[in-house]
Amino acid sequence: MPVAPLHDLGAIIDALDKAGQLIRVRSEVDPVHQLASVASHFEGRAQAVLFEKVRGHEHPVFTGLYWSRELLAELIGAEEKKLASHISEKVKQWQTDPDHKTIDPQVVETGPVLEYTQPVVDLFKLPIPTHAERDGGPYIDAGVVVVRDPETGVRNASIQRFMMVDRDRLHINIDAGRHLQLALDHADKLGETLKFSLNIGVGPGLHFAAVTPAEAAPPDTDELGIASVFHGDPVELVRGDLPEVELVAHAMYSLECEIVPGELGDEGPFAEVTGYYAKVAPRPVVHVRAVHHRTNPVFQTILCGKEVWNSAGVLGEASVLGSVSKQVPGIKDVYFPHGGCGFYHAVVQIEQKRAGFAQLAVLSAFAAFPPLKMVTVVDEDVDIRNASEVEWALTTRLDPTTGVITVPAVFGHGLNPTFPNYFGAKIGFNATHPFPKTYSYERVRLKEYSIDGLDINVPEPGPRQSVVDKWVAAERAEHAAERRNSGAIM
Structure with missing residues (x-):
C-alpha cells in the first residue's frame, strides 16, 4: 500500500484505492439497513468499502478501515x-x-474541516446510516469527541455512540469510567454546560487515542498526544464558534455540541460490541450548535462486529501487554479473540519464570483492562491466535482444581449483559504446564526439513464433491461404459 498521511482519511482512502484495497459500491444504497447489510458481505477482508451513492444524500459513506488486522497493520x-x-x-x-x-496538539488558524459550514444546522443532510434491524435510529458511531475538562482544562478524546433524534439533536451513551463523564460531572458542579466537538472521518492515530483505556491515559494527560505519535506530527486543531471548543482540522466533519447537565432523553436500542442490542434508557441530550465539513466530505461509519472488535481490541491488547509485562516477568504476547467480542477475553502468552506467575498474569490483566471478563494464560509454545491451540492447552494443561481463578462482584463492562450496572463476576484459566516443566508436558515436534529440491507433484484441486456425488458419478460412468460395450457387440 502506498504510504498515506495517517492524519487525513481522504489521503488514506486514495492510498487504498491505488493499492486495490478499496471496494467501490457504485449502485445507490439505502442508508437504512441496506448499506450495513451490503458492507457485511466484505467484512474481514483486507479491503475497505466506499459507498459512492447513498439514497437521499450528496456525499459518500466509508467503512471497513478496522475490520482487517492485516489492512490495519499494513496501514x-x-x-x-x-x-x-x-x-x-x-x-x-x-x-x-x-x-x-x-507531541502536544497545535491550534492553527484554519483547516480543511472549515471549508463549509451549514447556514442552519441540519443533521438530516448527513448520510448517517441505520445499521441493525432494531436500532433506534441513525447512529454516529465512529466520531471522536474532543473536549476540555471545564475544571482542569485538560483535553480528552473518546468515542461514544450518538443517536440522531432531530435536525439539531442527538442522544449520547457515555460509557461508565470514561473521562467524558468526569468532564460532564465537573461542568455540572460548576453550573456550566459541557461543550465539545464531535469529529467524523479521522485518521487511525486519533481513533487509537480515543479508545486508549483510561488505565493507560490518566485524566490529567492530553490523549491527543497519542495521535501525534502515530501521525509523526502534532495533531492540528482549529477553534470553533463555541468557547473552548476545538475541532480536528483534518476531519471530514466536525459538529460543535453542547450538553446541559441533567437533560435526558431516550437512547437506544443499538447493536453493540457484544452482538446484543443495548437497551433503551434515559441518557444525555446533545444540542448540535454548528456543523462544519470539507467541500467533498466522506462520512465514516463502523459496523458492529469485527471492525469494533479490532478497533477497540488492539488498544486493549496493547494496554494489557504493556501493563502486565511491567508486573509479571516472561509475558510474550496478548491477543483479544473475536469470540470474546475483541473486548471481554484476553489470551496471554507467558514464558514461565517461576511457579505462580501465570496466576499473577490473570489478576494483572483484569486490573489493566477492566472490561475483561475472562483471561486465559498459556505457555510460549501455544499460538494464541489459533483457537484450536488455545483449546488444546485448556484440555491438556489446565488443572481445574487449582487453575481456575474466580473474582466475584467486581467492576466490568455494562454493555455485557452479565454485568448489570457494571457489576459481575470474572474468571481466569491457568492453562500452562507445571513449573518446572516435566517430560509429560513435552510437546511433540516434527524435525524440520526443507522440501526445496524435492520432486513432488501437487495436483490442482478439482471441484469438491461429496461421497454421494462421487458415487453417483461413478455409477453413471459405469452405465455409460456398459452401453458403449453393448453397442460395440451389436
Whole structure:
C-alpha cells in the first residue's frame, strides 16, 4: 500500500484505492439497513468499502478501515502479529515523553474541516446510516469527541455512540469510567454546560487515542498526544464558534455540541460490541450548535462486529501487554479473540519464570483492562491466535482444581449483559504446564526439513464433491461404459 498521511482519511482512502484495497459500491444504497447489510458481505477482508451513492444524500459513506488486522497493520507500518506490541510501544513513547512538548496538539488558524459550514444546522443532510434491524435510529458511531475538562482544562478524546433524534439533536451513551463523564460531572458542579466537538472521518492515530483505556491515559494527560505519535506530527486543531471548543482540522466533519447537565432523553436500542442490542434508557441530550465539513466530505461509519472488535481490541491488547509485562516477568504476547467480542477475553502468552506467575498474569490483566471478563494464560509454545491451540492447552494443561481463578462482584463492562450496572463476576484459566516443566508436558515436534529440491507433484484441486456425488458419478460412468460395450457387440 502506498504510504498515506495517517492524519487525513481522504489521503488514506486514495492510498487504498491505488493499492486495490478499496471496494467501490457504485449502485445507490439505502442508508437504512441496506448499506450495513451490503458492507457485511466484505467484512474481514483486507479491503475497505466506499459507498459512492447513498439514497437521499450528496456525499459518500466509508467503512471497513478496522475490520482487517492485516489492512490495519499494513496501514500503520506494523507486522500483523506484532500489532499489539507496535501500538503498545507508541503509547509508551507518549507516556514517557517528559514534557509532551514535541507531541502536544497545535491550534492553527484554519483547516480543511472549515471549508463549509451549514447556514442552519441540519443533521438530516448527513448520510448517517441505520445499521441493525432494531436500532433506534441513525447512529454516529465512529466520531471522536474532543473536549476540555471545564475544571482542569485538560483535553480528552473518546468515542461514544450518538443517536440522531432531530435536525439539531442527538442522544449520547457515555460509557461508565470514561473521562467524558468526569468532564460532564465537573461542568455540572460548576453550573456550566459541557461543550465539545464531535469529529467524523479521522485518521487511525486519533481513533487509537480515543479508545486508549483510561488505565493507560490518566485524566490529567492530553490523549491527543497519542495521535501525534502515530501521525509523526502534532495533531492540528482549529477553534470553533463555541468557547473552548476545538475541532480536528483534518476531519471530514466536525459538529460543535453542547450538553446541559441533567437533560435526558431516550437512547437506544443499538447493536453493540457484544452482538446484543443495548437497551433503551434515559441518557444525555446533545444540542448540535454548528456543523462544519470539507467541500467533498466522506462520512465514516463502523459496523458492529469485527471492525469494533479490532478497533477497540488492539488498544486493549496493547494496554494489557504493556501493563502486565511491567508486573509479571516472561509475558510474550496478548491477543483479544473475536469470540470474546475483541473486548471481554484476553489470551496471554507467558514464558514461565517461576511457579505462580501465570496466576499473577490473570489478576494483572483484569486490573489493566477492566472490561475483561475472562483471561486465559498459556505457555510460549501455544499460538494464541489459533483457537484450536488455545483449546488444546485448556484440555491438556489446565488443572481445574487449582487453575481456575474466580473474582466475584467486581467492576466490568455494562454493555455485557452479565454485568448489570457494571457489576459481575470474572474468571481466569491457568492453562500452562507445571513449573518446572516435566517430560509429560513435552510437546511433540516434527524435525524440520526443507522440501526445496524435492520432486513432488501437487495436483490442482478439482471441484469438491461429496461421497454421494462421487458415487453417483461413478455409477453413471459405469452405465455409460456398459452401453458403449453393448453397442460395440451389436
